[in-house]
Amino acid sequence: MTLAFYALMSTFYFSNYYDWSLATALAALKWTLSFTFAAAVLLVAKRRDIPKGMVAVLPAVLLALIALTAGLSEDISTSAAYFGGIVLVISASWLFAGHISSRFAQAQFFEIIANVGRVVILSNAVMLAAGLSLGRGNRFSGWTDNPNTLALMLAPTLIILIAQILERRRNVLLWNVPFLLVGLLLMLQTDSRAGILWVAVAGLAMFAFRQGVGISFWLSLVVGVVAILWWNDISGFVLSLVDRSRSGRVDADILSGRSEMWPVGLDFFFQKPLTGHGPGMSEQLLYSLGLTFREAQGQQLHNSYLTILVEFGVVGAAAVLLVVATAVWGGARNSSPLSRQRNRLWPTQALPWAILLGALAHAFFETWIMSPGNANSYVLWTCIWILVNQHVVARNSPGEPVTRAARPRARKAIVGFSGKGAGAR
Secondary structure, rough: OHHHHHHHHHHHOOEEEEOOOHHHHHHHHHHHHHHHHHOOOOOOOOHHOOOOOOHHHHHHHHHHHHHHHOOOOOOOOHHHHHHHHHHHHHHHHHHHHHHHHHOOOOHHHHHHHHHHHHHHHHHHHHHHHOOOOOOOOOOOOOOOOOHHHHHHHHHHHHHHHHHHHHHHOOOOOHHHHHHHHHHHHHHHHHHHHHHHHHHHHHHHHHHHHHOOOOOOHHHHHHHHHHHHHHHHHHHHHHHHHHHOOOOOOOOOOOOOHHHHHEEEEEEHHHHOOOHHEEEEHHHHHHHHHOOOOOOOOOOOOOOOOHHHHHHHHHHHHHHHHHHHHHHHHHHHHHHHHHHHOOOOHHHHHHHHHHHHHHHHHHHHOOOOOOOOOOOHHHHHHHHHHHHHHHHOOOOHHHHHHOOOOOOOOOOOOHHOOOOOOOOOO
């Protein structure tokens, strides 16, 4: 399983290499490995790995309602193909989360993501030092198609590295701190406010997970989001107070063109509010308009929630909300007891919730939560199902502290995840 997930994550990340001549081949490889990974998870799964009860009902309801929107699509062939990708990612990540939960292998799951991320950091750092950037725009994008893509891949790795540093793991100064510092430098070079927001919200979520979620957490979250998103206006105002030579003007659109896209998306939603236009149809809808935007780029709405409403309507959006809300509440509920425990593993236990909250903030400015081909689709949905398991299933899960009695079992689980010993076939 370890090698399968390494191959999957590496392909999903490095398929964002900015070379259109390789796009078709990389896409084919990506989906071939997705099928292979899903089959591998199914083959090694034991009865204890397969969630039951409400944990099994939630993905079934989600996929059934999205299937309904696909069946009512304006282009059934396009939506059916897109829906097939959604089914693959959601079902494989659901099985994989059960596999991780039953083996106490959450730390190994995140270590794989971090190792692939370290390669991303190192390779792009070499390009930055060489003054190379292949993507479009004036900001640094390394070997990816644009800066926001690079930031999206960096964010989960940076959060995991922070968690491992907080756990004071062995060789942390050699193996984590340098990569964290270089990764943060790359994030700043991309100038991706959505990527920075992801890391900032996730860091705040980890602190709240340790101390217990309360009103101060949510107030701090709102203040932090406002500060990051309106940074141009805030900094421009402050500078205008101390430097009278400045005009005090800020960018025409502080949302980098999203203010042009979002009203169009709302128009699409109100055209078919109940069941939407169908999975994967937003790009086709934008293309059909033939509009030329002043700042907006790309054939997407740059907002996951608006895209979900446009493509799935209220019916599909309600199903997504049910799953995500269950996951968020599961993480919040498990956070409170940790404030009264001395458990050095709490950062790893906090990671699914922290990554999810950061991703939800990031998704307000990028379209990817229900995009099965996105680089972080498996990362996000595996975290979601881990949290759903914690919320619904009354058993020891990765979100619960590993007691002394459970530690021997946890050691066996770690070996099982690597493909040796328990769980291997």
